[in-house]
Amino acid sequence: MALAKRFEVEINKKWCKGCGLCIGICPKKVLEFDNDVKCGPARPDDCIGCHQCDNICPDFAITVRERV
Numbered sequence: 690m691a692l693a694k695r696f697e698v699e700i701n702k703k704w705c706k707g708c709g710l711c712i713g714i715c716p717k718k719v720l721e722f723d724n725d726v727k728c729g730p731a732r733p734d735d736c737i738g739c740h741q742c743d744n745i746c747p748d749f750a751i752t753v754r755e756r757v
């Protein structure tokens with residue numbers, strides 16, 4: 690049986706304006722605000738790589754890539 694793919698979610702904090710769109714759309718609740726009210730990957734191991742967060746981010750602050 691093949692191992693499930695795993696993903697990493699990188700947030701460019703300089704570009705994130707804290708709008709929360711990515712937090713709201715993530716089906717796995719991977720993202721949360723951190724203390725600076727910038728979003729961060731609170732539960733990266735739950736990411737399924739659906740790319741909804743990087744697609745919705747108005748500021749291109751999110752990169753989702755497969756872990757190798």
Ligand code: SF4
Pocket residue numbers: 700704705706707708709710711712727728745746747748749750751
């Ligand atoms: S959608 Fe983009 S700008 Fe908005 S909170 Fe998420 S990373 Fe930050």
Ligand code: SF4
Pocket residue numbers: 696698714715716717718719720735736737738739740741742743753
């Ligand atoms: S790729 Fe999908 S599961 Fe992963 S953090 Fe973004 S919205 Fe959530």
